[in-house]
Amino acid sequence: xxxxxxxxxxxxxxLRDTGYxxxxxxxxxxxxxxxxxxxxxxxxxxxxxxxxxxxxLAKTLDRRLVRLQCYEGLDEAKALYxxxxxxxxxxxxxxxxxxxxxxxxxxxxxxxxLLTRPLMDAISSEEPVVLLIDEIDKTDQEFEAMLxxxxxxxxxxxxxxxxxxxxxxxxxxxxSNNSRELTEALKRRCLYLWLDYPSLEHELEIVKLxxxxxxxxxxxxxxxxxxTIRDLDLxxxxxxxxxxxxxxxxxxxxxxxxxxxxxxxxxxxxVKHRTDLDIVADRVGVKLQLAGGGSNGAGx
Amino acid sequence: xxxxxxxxxxxxxLYGSAGADDVGMAARLVEFAEELRGEGLKVGTSELLDGxxxxxxxxxxxxxxxxxxxxxxxxxxPEDRKIFxxxxxxxxxxxxxxxxxxxxxxxxxxxxxxxxxxxxxDALRELxxxxxxxxxxxxxxxxxRLAIAAFGRxxxxxxxxxxxxxxxxxxxxxxxxxxxxxxxxDPRHDGVPRDQLRAFEAMLRRELERGQIERQxxxxxxxxxxxxxxxxxxxxxxxxxxxxxxxxxxxxxxxxQGQEQRGSKRHAVVDVRSxxxxxxxxxxxxxxxxxRPKRPRRPEIYVLCDVSTSVTSAxxxxxxxxxxxxxxxxKMRSFVFIERIxxxxxxFHKERDFKKVSEAIAKDSGVADxxxxxDYGRVWNEFRTLVEDDLHPRATVIVLGxxxxxxxDPKAEVFAQIAEKAGRTFWLNPEPQLYWNYGDxxxxxxxxxxxxxxxxxxxxxxxxxxxxxxxxx
Numbered sequence: 001x002x003x004x005x006x007x008x009x010x011x012x013x014x015l016r017d018t019g020y021x022x023x024x025x026x027x028x029x030x031x032x033x034x035x036x037x038x039x040x041x042x043x044x045x046x047x048x049x050x051x052x053x054x055x056x057l058a059k060t061l062d063r064r065l066v067r068l069q070c071y072e073g074l075d076e077a078k079a080l081y082x083x084x085x086x087x088x089x090x091x092x093x094x095x096x097x098x099x100x101x102x103x104x105x106x107x108x109x110x111x112x113x114l115l116t117r118p119l120m121d122a123i124s125s126e127e128p129v130v131l132l133i134d135e136i137d138k139t140d141q142e143f144e145a146m147l148x149x150x151x152x153x154x155x156x157x158x159x160x161x162x163x164x165x166x167x168x169x170x171x172x173x174x175x176s177n178n179s180r181e182l183t184e185a186l187k188r189r190c191l192y193l194w195l196d197y198p199s200l201e202h203e204l205e206i207v208k209l210x211x212x213x214x215x216x217x218x219x220x221x222x223x224x225x226x227x228t229i230r231d232l233d234l235x236x237x238x239x240x241x242x243x244x245x246x247x248x249x250x251x252x253x254x255x256x257x258x259x260x261x262x263x264x265x266x267x268x269x270x271v272k273h274r275t276d277l278d279i280v281a282d283r284v285g286v287k288l289q290l291a292g293g294g295s296n297g298a299g300x
Numbered sequence: 301x302x303x304x305x306x307x308x309x310x311x312x313x314l315y316g317s318a319g320a321d322d323v324g325m326a327a328r329l330v331e332f333a334e335e336l337r338g339e340g341l342k343v344g345t346s347e348l349l350d351g352x353x354x355x356x357x358x359x360x361x362x363x364x365x366x367x368x369x370x371x372x373x374x375x376x377x378p379e380d381r382k383i384f385x386x387x388x389x390x391x392x393x394x395x396x397x398x399x400x401x402x403x404x405x406x407x408x409x410x411x412x413x414x415x416x417x418x419x420x421x422d423a424l425r426e427l428x429x430x431x432x433x434x435x436x437x438x439x440x441x442x443x444x445r446l447a448i449a450a451f452g453r454x455x456x457x458x459x460x461x462x463x464x465x466x467x468x469x470x471x472x473x474x475x476x477x478x479x480x481x482x483x484x485x486d487p488r489h490d491g492v493p494r495d496q497l498r499a500f501e502a503m504l505r506r507e508l509e510r511g512q513i514e515r516q517x518x519x520x521x522x523x524x525x526x527x528x529x530x531x532x533x534x535x536x537x538x539x540x541x542x543x544x545x546x547x548x549x550x551x552x553x554x555x556x557q558g559q560e561q562r563g564s565k566r567h568a569v570v571d572v573r574s575x576x577x578x579x580x581x582x583x584x585x586x587x588x589x590x591x592r593p594k595r596p597r598r599p600e601i602y603v604l605c606d607v608s609t610s611v612t613s614a615x616x617x618x619x620x621x622x623x624x625x626x627x628x629x630x631k632m633r634s635f636v637f638i639e640r641i642x643x644x645x646x647x648f649h650k651e652r653d654f655k656k657v658s659e660a661i662a663k664d665s666g667v668a669d670x671x672x673x674x675d676y677g678r679v680w681n682e683f684r685t686l687v688e689d690d691l692h693p694r695a696t697v698i699v700l701g702x703x704x705x706x707x708x709d710p711k712a713e714v715f716a717q718i719a720e721k722a723g724r725t726f727w728l729n730p731e732p733q734l735y736w737n738y739g740d741x742x743x744x745x746x747x748x749x750x751x752x753x754x755x756x757x758x759x760x761x762x763x764x765x766x767x768x769x770x771x772x773x
Contacts, residue, residue, distance in 0.1 A: 008358065008359075008365070024364060024365075024368065025368040025371075025372070028358060028365055028368045028369060028372070029368070029372045031357070031358075032354050032357060032358070032369065032372065035357050036350070036353055036354065036357070038350065041376065043377075043378070085581065085582045085587060086581070086582070086583075089582070089583060178377075178378070181377075184342060187376040187377075188344055188346060188347060190376070191350070191354075191372045191373060192371070192372050192373070192375065192376040192377075193372060194378060194381055
């Protein structure tokens with residue numbers, strides 16, 4: 001069922017086959033994670049493919065992906081397990097007269113009444129899985145502390161039932177946008193991977209992989225423009241996913257070049273704030289117009 | 301506020317002995333970890349063990365893989381990563397040089413220094429600027445050596461590497477600002493890319509170090525990393541992107557902070573309504589208690605900022621941070637002062653661009669007046685007249701300045717009156733605490749009436765903003 005890669009090259013190739021182009025450090029750290037069985041903390045700006053990496057890794061290793069999306073106020077009941085109160089109530093009411101107290105008590109705290117949530121699911125799974133804990137920085141510190149047991153020993157303690165230990169070793173990825181400092185204790189248990197915006201060539205490869213029909217010149221101009229836009233002071237710089245969307249949009253429109261007009265009509269694909277739109281139109285749009293005007297003049 | 305990270309004594313002892321004799325790989329790595337700790341990274345034994353097991357799995361003869369495997373296990377935040385890279389380069393550069401000295405290897409190839417004699421400074425200048433613009437690292441390296449050789453012939457070498465680097469750079473006329481007086485075909489006309497300039501400086505430094513080691517056949521004592529790498533951006537409007545990154549981060553952290561409190565401060569009020577709603581799930585039994593969320597304090601803020609030349613850069617940075625945090629505060633008014641005071645709230649509302657803001661302040665605020673020296677006494681009087689009626693116990697007054705009065709009357713009693721009317725008063729001093737109360741600094745006179753902080757790294761600033769917005773208990 002699941003595969004264990006034998007070398008860094010193998011995992012890099014595997015990721016590439018699923019349509020994810022890893023950087024050198026990405027594939028190396030993924031390999032280490034699979035081999036050492038340590039969780040990986042992936043940090044980086046929004047939209048550089050942190051979540052995507054987990055999905056690709058699941059495909060590469062041929063494992064199921066279990067995903068836990070974190071948010072403010074996430075608690076154990078939603079992440080680990082919860083007792084199915086309604087079912088327990090029903091059980092008590094159904095046999096209210098006949099059964100003795102201890103019998104019912106034993107009964108209602110059985111696995112039958114346990115609602116498993118993503119973390120429990122990942123631990124108790126028969127097959128090894130890839131566990132993605134997305135945006136861990138959105139949770140409270142208490143939740144992080146609770147994760148420690150899970151991350152170092154891959155087990156969960158339930159007071160009424162005992163300890164559930166995983167039979168298989170999940171590959172764990174935690175992602176964070178670095179909106180708050182994670183605790184040292186958590187970091188110590190993880191390998192660390194910093195994903196940044198890819199280099200020009202790398203992004204060009206990614207765009208080409210997803211839109212093979214887009215002419216090379218357009219693709220190159222596109223990634224160059226995206227890189228320029230990222231350098232501007234924007235509220236939300238365009239992510240890789242957005243450059244791919246843009247490439248798809250251009251392909252759909254059949255654009256053979258990105259000139260000022262095309263840029264203006266399609267830039268809302270990559271820039272999504274009112275003020276950002278103004279800035280980008282101001283800086284990049286004008287530059288394109290100048291370049292376009294210059295070449296036209298030369299042509300005439 | 302935490303003190304800036306400083307290398308401790310054992311690290312200092314280590315710098316003297318690093319690489320003294322031939323030891324195995326493991327010992328080298330432990331030395332490396334020690335050096336990282338000296339720079340303030342928290343490298344635990346467990347992390348070091350992880351590092352070893354990671355190296356067992358990767359072909360570590362390759363430099364890049366070796367570096368990635370180590371950094372994944374030892375440096376676990378972007379800031380740590382930056383320090384890790386610097387230390388990594390320094391450590392292994394020194395190790396390699398040490399080995400070279402021991403084996404008696406001299407650097408060969410490259411460009412013969414005697415060739416340099418044929419090149420005049422002007423040609424060299426253009427070649428270097430061209431290489432920088434093309435981003436050609438190999439050429440830059442060779443040219444760095446040439447520049448050092450040419451420079452050495454002029455006999456201006458000081459022997460201190462840092463000074464020499466700057467002298468060479470100046471002699472070459474390399475600047476990041478555009479130089480319109482040069483002909484347009486000169487690559488320096490539009491300014492040299494800043495990153496490239498920095499890379500070239502690093503190469504100069506490295507080549508000079510290499511030369512020094514070869515001459516003396518021994519390693520110079522290693523220096524801890526420069527504190528400047530971690531300090532607030534202080535140059536005139538330099539590194540705006542870096543500032544904005546800090547601000548963006550600060551903003552997000554502020555949003556999530558307030559949940560990290562523990563102990564008695566943590567206690568919350570039960571929200572009856574939503575508890576009842578949640579109890580519907582369990583047939584009316586309130587199994588789960590819902591609490592009322594805590595609201596962060598959103599104070600009314602008055603900022604007074606010294607913009608005299610001694611603190612300009614820090615103050616522009618500081619004002620912009622506060623304005624970026626505008627949504628965190630209910631109401632905010634900003635004032636700048638040198639000799640007199642002037643309100644600039646509107647300027648910040650209108651302009652988003654740093655440069656324009658600072659230009660507008662310089663042009664329109666009319667604070668420079670005659671002498672251009674700060675007059676705190678006068679400023680307090682004017683401030684009091686301006687806002688006396690608005691000040692109330694829920695207002696916060698923040699002063700940014702170095703409290704250097706240029707010998708004039710500090711009028712601490714007026715300041716005391718202001719502080720009394722406002723709920724809280726803070727003083728942020730962009731000078732390290734070491735310099736306080738030296739010369740014409742009268743910070744102690746004011747510190748009696750307010751809370752004074754030093755504020756010259758982004759960390760200081762972050763701590764301060766946290767304290768400022770901490771929810772009321």
